[in-house]
Amino acid sequence: MLFWIIVAILTAAVAVFLLKPLMRPGREGDAARTGEAAVYKDQLREIDRDLAGGLIGEVEADNARAEIGRRLIAVSATGAADGRRASGATLRKIAAGIVIVVLPATGLCLYLLTGSPGTPDQPLAARLENPGNNLDLLVAKAERHLAENPNDGKGWDILAPIYYRGGRLGDAELAYRNAIRFLGVNAERATGLGETIMAGNQGIVTEDARLAFEEAARREPKSPRPRFYLALAMEQAGRRDEAKAAFEALEKDSPADAPWLPLLREHIAKNSSDGPPVASAPGNPTEADVKAAEGMTSGDRQEMIRGMVASLDARLKEDPNNFEGWMRLVRSYAVLGEKDKAVAALKVALTTFPADGTEGRQLVAMAKQAGLDVEGAMK
Structure with a gap:
């Protein structure tokens, strides 16, 4: 019943809002104008009689007729305007009827056809018991379970990658560490923990x-x-020869169609003895950056990170042909x-690295994993 009361109130409010401009009253024609026009016509006939009786001259009669004719035309024009206003008032009445009757009836019919008016209210606890495919409810259910059972390693193991993909890096790191503490370390959990820490430091290993x-x-x-990532750590530390060898070994062991091969080859080229210094690539932290970040507080590190991101953004605007930089x-x-800003950067990146190319597909895949609006960036 409460639902229908709310619907009725909202419908009435919308109707009043729509009717307000239609409820302004139109000015009706004044009946006295009809009598005024008749008086002017009598005056015209009186002028003709005076002229015939020799009481006034021809010039005086013409001037009088002109003046009376002007007044008669003004009265007639006012009457025509009143007629148009009357017609407009009729249209306003029709529009008001549509707003009052047709729109609410149409909305009610659509709701009865597509809605679920008979479905009872379901409190949060009941929804958490049957979350279906709602990811937010699934996460909330898992979090409530872990609040009651904090030693459940499987729960932490499930939540950790979900937190990571949602950008909740602090929660993700805690979840990975708890999963490792209760279930033990394995390659997947260790890699996830490393990626989370690295993401929290904007790509610094x-x-x-x-x-x-x-x-x-x-x-x-x-x-x-x-x-x-271990090869990347060598690169960031300035150990170019070791980094190149590690990237080359990974390239050799990778399948021929592996999507990460272009990225590996770019790192191999950057770490070659005749290639440019690694730090010259937009966005790559220097060895000093890495060491400084390790000794900073969380707030100072975030400030440094934002500065590096802003610098990377500016450099890519000058030289957009840097796939790793866009990533x-x-x-x-x-x-x-x-x-x-992430979607805007992705949109610009895809103009240089189209989505149907190898680099573009990697950009799109990474953006989807980060929960970005990829469709919006591709328009």
Whole structure:
């Protein structure tokens, strides 16, 4: 019953809003104008009689007729305007009837056909018991379960990657560490923890992240993800020869159609002895940046990160032909929670690296994983 009362109130409010401009009263014609016109006509006839009786001259009669004719035309024009206003009033009445009757009836019929008026209210607890495919409810249900059972490692293991993809990096790191504490370390959990720490530091492989990747590589030596990040750590530390060898080894072990091969080859070229210094690539932190970040407080590190992202954005505007730079910029904005800037950066990146190409597909895949509006960026 409460639902229908609310619907009735809202319908009435909308109707009043729509009717307000239609309820302004129109000015009706004055009946006295008819008598006024008759008086003017009598005056015209009187002028003719005076002229015939010789009481006035021809010139005086013409002037009098002109003046009376002008007044008669003015009265007639006012009457025509009143007629148009009367016609407009009729149209307003028809429009008001549509607003009052047709629109609410149409809305009610559509709701009865497509809605569920008989469905009872369902409190949050009941919805959490049957979340269906609603991801937010699934997460809420898992969080409530973990609040009651904090030692459930499987729950933390499920939530960790969900938090990571949603940009909740602090929650993701806690979830990964709890999953490892209760279930033990494996390659997937160690890699996820390393990626989360790295994302929180805008692509810098800190000491904690490197140790996590080393643990993952020790357990699964052929896994490409930890191997790539370990090579990246060497690159960031300025160990170019070691980084190049690690990237080349990963390229050799990768399938011929692996989507990460272009990225590997770009790193191999950058770390070649005749290539440009690694730090010259837009967005790559220097060795000093890495060391400085490890000793900073969380707030100072965030300020440094934002400065690096802004610098990367500016450099890419000058030189957009840098695939890794765009990957880092889009991911950085997403992690910082600036989704609009991330989508805008993705849109610009796709003009240089089209979505149907290898690099473009990697950009799109990364953006989808970060929860960005990829369709909007591709318009």
